[in-house]
Amino acid sequence: MPSRAPAAQEPSPPGVQLLVRIRAPDSSSGLSADLLRGRGERERTGRDGGLSSFGPRKDIGPEPIGSGVDEKRSVAKKPVTRIEKHGYPDSIYINAAKIFQGIRPEKSNDRNPVQYGDNSESPMMAFKDEHSRRLSYELAFNTLKYQGLLEEILLDSKTYPSHSIPDELTSLLVVMLYDLQDRKFRKRKIFAEEELVEEVQEIGRYLYSYRTKLAAALARCRIKYDALSIEYFLPKTIWKQEQRASALPICFWINTLKISLEDVIRDLEMKGFTKVESVSDFDHYTYAVDQHCHDVLVFPSSLREELLNLDLFADCKLLLQDKSRSLAVHSAQALLSEGGDILVAHVGSHLTIAHLSALTNHSTSTIFVCGVKSSAKEEELRNRFSPMGCENIQLLHDDFTELEPKDSRLEKAKVILLIPQCSGLGAGNPMELILSEDRDAGLLRDLLQGFVSEDKLSILAERQLNELIHALKFKKVQAIVYCTCSIYPEENELVVKKALESGVEGEKVQRYRLIPSVFSTCSNSESSTEMFFKMEPSEISSGCFLAVLEREKDTSKTAKDILASAVAKRLLDGIVEEKPKEEVKKQKVKQRRRKVTASEDSRVELKKSVNPDSHTAPSKVLKPKSHLSPLGKAYERQTPAQKACAEQNRTGLY
Template sequence: TISSPPPLSPPCFIFPHILSPICSLHLIFLQTSSPLSFSSALSAYLRAAAIFQRLRTDKPITQRLLHYGKKTDTPLLESRDRTTQKQAYQLAFNTLRCIAVCPCVFEVTCNIPPDLLPLAMVMLFDLQDRKFLKHERPVEEGQELLQEVRDLESCLYSKTKLAASLARCRVRQGLLSISCLLSDSVRTKQHRARLLPLYAWVNTLKTSIEEVCEALQAEGLCKVETVSDLKESAFCRDPLCPDTLVFSQQLYTRLQHSKLTFTHALNIQDRSVCVAVSALRPLLFDDSDVLVAGSFSALTVAHITVLAAAHSGRVLVCGADCTPLQREEIEDVLRQMDIKNVRILSEQFCDLDEWDGTVQRLKVIVVLPQCSLSALNDPVNTIHSEHGDCDLLQDLSQGSVSQSKLHSLATEQARLLVHALTFPKVQSVVYCTRSVHPEENEQLVKTVLENARTHPKLLPFRVSGPVFPEAPGSADTADKFFRIEPSQHTNGCFIARLAREVREAETVQDVLARAAAKGLLGGINPDQAKTSKKGRARKSHAPATSTKPLSPSAVQTEIKLATGQNAGGVSTLPVPLSVLKEKGMEDLNSDEEEDKEEGHEEDDGPKGERRRGTHTHTHTHTHTYTEKPGGIFYNAVYSHNRLH
């Protein structure tokens, strides 16, 4: 069983002669493949074979056509050679996806020893995927072609036998191609992945989007209006992400070696993450912190940091939730991009609490949990870049994720989201998955909100939307959730933006009515106490009763409970302008209302004389709405004075 790459040996001693024709032929591909060297390519195949052997599923003995070596559950160690590891993931995923083709290759592989069969299968399906074509690599100057390559060129005839075997299988089953053996969902995703454009965000700390566009046009690329207009040498701007550009997939190699990418002025990343970061823009506060929790790449941290820097903000990352290699990768990327406003905490996210000194400036939390990745056309790059769970490759290669796996993922997602809602100073939470399953998306968010415990002095979290109200073709639903369906133009994602908001039916009159019901208004009916600005006939009151006069602090306390004010009397929580308009309260800024009521009564003087007396009641309502980053801040003060 292959668990880790063995020491490299000369090609002629790596495989026994029984592996011919597959393995001996593929040695030529190893030594002529680009851009990896022979040793790197061999390491990629060995790692891919180990992943395939670990993730494959065994059929009942009576249905087995191929007999692999003994299966092990040994964890796969991460490699510091990220390029080789990514290629190994891709090779293993392609082999798992094409496992239905096994009957077609049975006659070719029947003589291969079981322990070497995983390696042979990985090689075979890589050949088939490339239609048995070599990627020629020119010999570097000063080097001669290895003698072993010359000797093995005589084995090239073997590819004809391999191709013929697959062709016979295809003809017997009446298929146009071998890929027709795949399920419809797998074949659709495979087709979309080959057409998917490239997305890259601009580092606005180094340059501007306009300067990058000018540089690209100077290199011969043309700018078009929409993604559907993209051609091989064209690019356009993303309609949802103002700092993101879209390129044809044929430009990948050119972009990878461009100066813009080398200096991190342009950063290639999947659109599903770029959209989630863009949803943060209207939520950022000046001089405040943003915390990133869950599963994410180093580029995601850098992208959020660039946005936060525009508001003099800082980004927090829980280092204990990252693998050592992932933490090292984050630090390297931040150092290369000269980013300083990031703090990597030593704690796990779920170990932080409201009393921790590191979260006192925390206003926004971004929750990017591990998910099923079912909305991605090809999940390999995401699993690789985010150091995700490679065990998902088995389920995704067959087009669906098991219910047990979904339940396990949803449990962890709910745990992260519940904890994110416990920080009293946090105003907004952005929750994002790359999943199409409601169990990970809207159902989970609704369940968490319904069971969330909110401090009585704080406004509860509610779904806030729309996330992109002005975006063309916005997919916002009536529930205010945002989702992008996977297509040949983009991978899919789900976004929920949660914010502390007042109830939609809550008005100042509702607050006063609730205060009156609790006896905080001193027996005064709020409907009778309020008068119109245009004037209302003042009524005479009966002699004052012995009821205790109204305590202004009591009323203000009630209003603070409903509007989220702090001890200073100014609301610390944003109230969206759309909510105020729905209540007809947008014109009440700096509005004061006074109600003076005068009455006369007769008292007995000290000597039995009767004298006239006056008393005055003054009710003052002050409503203040202040527009600040994050929303409209509302302050309401009610006071009552009685003068005799």
């Protein structure tokens, strides 16, 4: 999510004005202005109702983990690339500007005096590491949220337009302006190890030369809109989403490849955590076991940073991931038959695949993952899976829709897990969704608007339908799990129903039907609307849609039974040769004779042994004939010690 805003002063009581003196960063300029910072608290209105105020959140952290407990087990905080309020390396600004250029809303030239370059082509970006990628996206999204305010500051301060800055660099100008005001118009630090970019250096010097005018323009905007801080300029949709995301409990799944649930609980208790029944019972250092997934632990959102610094997280024993993905993984694992494999249609998050690997570790199952296009991506994934202990994963270069349903590698695949690209507006943390699953950054623009355009929704739904229909073509697959974090029926129920109605399975195999998921309490198979598992976005959970498709059970007779029935009814006269009745009768008589002879032999021999007229009855006939199999005879020849050992091993199999 976007970087946390600095805490602001408490708003004054209603009707009381607060006088604040704002100085320019450079005291030599002598510029100062007395500003009225708002008139108490007002009710926030929507985007059409003007920019109204709400107080920035105050994040009060709990006591540090480890106080009063075993501090040796704590892990030191990880170093952060960015030095607070001193800016970023040049490469971060370049990548953030490219992202912003691609996701900013298009406006007509007559309505927007600030002109941007052409963004028809997808930008090429190279990130130094995952942390740099995250910083670039966060900076781009923060710029997008305040685009209107930043453009007004540029125009009011006469910083824009400038003949020295072409339209192609306007995005970079706006991105760097956001960062300049975020660090209170202080000079940016040059990082010793960074590679300097000429355009970034030039625009940085240009903005800094206008810093006093820019600060004054920002102050005038705040007076104009009666805003205590720039957070007051957030669109209502973004404000609501960020409020919800900040309160959303965080979920960690336990990597049972490296640790057991009992050991995790013991470790947490040593660090002062207390287990409670549900999220409604949360109070400081508490946690709960998720009601749907037995290996998922839920914590208060306020503990996020401290939990990420625990040794449990550093050692890949606890892994942070949205609950919706854990629901999909557990649904797929529950459908897996003994010895069957799972086909994952999209790479998505490596955490989803790792979780599936952990759940299937005690079986012979292999997890096939589609869409690993390059050797670099394959190496990256293997480097991620290795410290987690995952070994039953096989990466495929093919896209899912390019795979042949009869592919010999998928001979034992019984379950398909399909988590397609979707609009994602139900996600609790859209930024995390984009970063962890390489999703379209356009989700940030949709989030800003509060909706997805009809054209985009139609394209997504068509792609999802094609993928689900392709999944239905794998004749040996017995079940499909379809999961999205969309709030639109067009991507959820309608896609599933259209796929089932397509009839692509053919007539020679059993058709698919909807069944309740393992989390559903629905038992009425006639009610298809209740067969889907859904969670609406709320303060305690992300949005999630889950559908489980399973092949109908084959209750028909076998081919041999059908053929015999047809012959008996003389439906296949001339097609199947029928044996003569006398031959059939002779075979039956022979079978009966063999049975009778076997039983009579035993009786005759027994009678001979007890006949008083017989003086030479052999002793061997006193023993009944043995009907033991070869294995049974071998068992009879075993010593008592060998028999005892065999019985012990046999008992261990159950």
